[in-house]
Amino acid sequence: MVASVATHYLWWILALVLIALEVMLPGYFMLWIGIAAAVTGVLMLILPELSLLSQAIAFVVLAFLSCAAYWYLLRPRLQRDEPGDARLNRRGEQNIGKRYVLSEAIVNGRGKAQVGDGLWLVSGPDLPVGSTVEVVAVDGNTLKVRPVA
The missing domain is CATH 2.40.50.140 (Nucleic acid-binding proteins)
Known part of the structure; x- marks a missing residue:
């Protein structure tokens, strides 16, 4: 039980570090990997018996899914092509x-x-x-x- 508690906290600490990197180097990439680390921490809280290999696989899959969700679902909605943008300084x-x-x-x-x-x-x-x-x-x-x- 002690190892699992430490494990989910470690995933959350990794999530905070990745999100802090995103604040210093903006680009949305580290944010989504940080979110995957946080979800992996929640997964470890729910399923503390997961092996280290299972945790790593879950993290990688969640990182790819979160980045893909941003790229294909959220990013197109955030892009605004307002008329005149291309001619802003002309x-x-x-x-x-x-x-x-x-x-x-x-x-x-x-x-x-x-x-x-x-x-x-x-x-x-x-x-x-x-x-x-x-x-x-x-x-x-x-x-x-x-x-x-």
């Missing part, structure tokens, strides 16, 4: 597809549109002030636009 590209009103007429292919609280340079066909345009592309800091019917 502010002009976030405007593609949006419509704006010209605050300065487009003359000789150049004009300005009110975007948020600022004016952006636009290029496109000549249009009068107040025309609604849609952004179709970005060239540096100039929005390429087309008229909206």
